[in-house]
Amino acid sequence: MGDLEEKLNELRIAIDAVDDEVLDLIRKRAQLAAQVGEAKQNKGNAPFYVPSREASIIRRLLARNADAAHASHETKISDEAIHGIYREIIGACLALEHPMTIAYLGPEGTFSHTAATRQFGATPKYLPCSSLELVFDEVEAGRATYGVVPVENAFEGAVTPTLDLFADMERDVYICAEVQLSIHHHLFTYAESLEDIDVVISHPQPLGQCRDWLASHLPNAQLMESSSTIRGAQIVEEAKASGSGALDWQKCAVIGPYSIVDQSDLPLVQRNIEDFHDNTTRFFVIGKHDSPASGEDKTSMVMSIKDEPGVLHNLISSFATRGIGLTRIESRPSKKKLWEYVFFVDVQGHRDDAEVAAAIAEIQAKPGGFIKVLGSYPVSKPL
Numbered sequence: 001m002g003d004l005e006e007k008l009n010e011l012r013i014a015i016d017a018v019d020d021e022v023l024d025l026i027r028k029r030a031q032l033a034a035q036v037g038e039a040k041q042n043k044g045n046a047p048f049y050v051p052s053r054e055a056s057i058i059r060r061l062l063a064r065n066a067d068a069a070h071a072s073h074e075t076k077i078s079d080e081a082i083h084g085i086y087r088e089i090i091g092a093c094l095a096l097e098h099p100m101t102i103a104y105l106g107p108e109g110t111f112s113h114t115a116a117t118r119q120f121g122a123t124p125k126y127l128p129c130s131s132l133e134l135v136f137d138e139v140e141a142g143r144a145t146y147g148v149v150p151v152e153n154a155f156e157g158a159v160t161p162t163l164d165l166f167a168d169m170e171r172d173v174y175i176c177a178e179v180q181l182s183i184h185h186h187l188f189t190y191a192e193s194l195e196d197i198d199v200v201i202s203h204p205q206p207l208g209q210c211r212d213w214l215a216s217h218l219p220n221a222q223l224m225e226s227s228s229t230i231r232g233a234q235i236v237e238e239a240k241a242s243g244s245g246a247l248d249w250q251k252c253a254v255i256g257p258y259s260i261v262d263q264s265d266l267p268l269v270q271r272n273i274e275d276f277h278d279n280t281t282r283f284f285v286i287g288k289h290d291s292p293a294s295g296e297d298k299t300s301m302v303m304s305i306k307d308e309p310g311v312l313h314n315l316i317s318s319f320a321t322r323g324i325g326l327t328r329i330e331s332r333p334s335k336k337k338l339w340e341y342v343f344f345v346d347v348q349g350h351r352d353d354a355e356v357a358a359a360i361a362e363i364q365a366k367p368g369g370f371i372k373v374l375g376s377y378p379v380s381k382p383l
């Protein structure tokens, strides 16, 4: 045996021993989580999934990892890796407490699917839905334990169909977590060259997020909207398979995530065509409850007050006078009266914080004031 081989052998034996220890510890952790699950079950209907606790665990471990690397002068294991490893461990433990089904805007491979797996790991059952409305329906009906829906893109703005579903007062779902996902778009086509592309298919959000690229590279192509990016790829594959129909598959292109390479035969011809390289989309996890306070939280609400001058100032002043920071404000037509609006507001803090609770109560007491708290949840970082 050569020197190198001998050295590697020795190190690999040590790694095997560490892996055995790591596995035993993961199994020990899973047994503890199962006991937590039993305690929750005995207590009645305490939710099994507690996003605030999960966020605290990950925040604590990220800090510990940074401190340990600093103290030992070793290269730090990346935050992304720590996050991913613990997401899987926690997901596996949670599954021992209670099996979970997560609904998302499908088909498999969409950005919503990626956001869902980033939050819950590989263990739960995933339920692809063909529309956002169905994601809400599945959660409300209890066929899915949680759902994951896109809310806004940092550059393209609100995903308005999601906001309209939250504004529907008949809906009985809460926001319990947020996921921020870095988004990269790629171009897929059977066309020989960009000049041959007549039609570009995608969900309206990616078409908007690649607007400048499309204007400079495919200025004459017609844009066609699909219900999701992966559905766009399926439309081209279906046109190819049928060999007929209105769509010439050889002149079509699709914009979407890298996962299209797994979901279709479409060749990837151009990478990273998003107009902004820090392109990020925010998703909400919806369920039958929101999250307890984690120490660093946000609260989302939908509100309206009487249609009169100063309406917006009137709303915001309840937060401003208490020093509560607004992280988002968005208006949508009320769809009840012409030029009347509802406002979506996100603030820093938890709805159980005294100041946040007081501001909410004050808005509720305003003449014609109406406010629905959609949920409080831990602040997340882009992944």
Ligand SMILES: C=C(O[C@@H]1C=C(C(=O)O)C=C[C@H]1O)C(=O)O
Residues within 6 Å of the ligand: 032, 033, 036, 037, 048, 049, 050, 051, 053, 054, 057, 089, 090, 091, 093, 094, 097
């Ligand atoms: C174990 C618990 O239940 C779930 C699993 C967690 C874990 O594996 O650490 C954390 C929070 C909950 O989503 C708990 O509530 O502490």
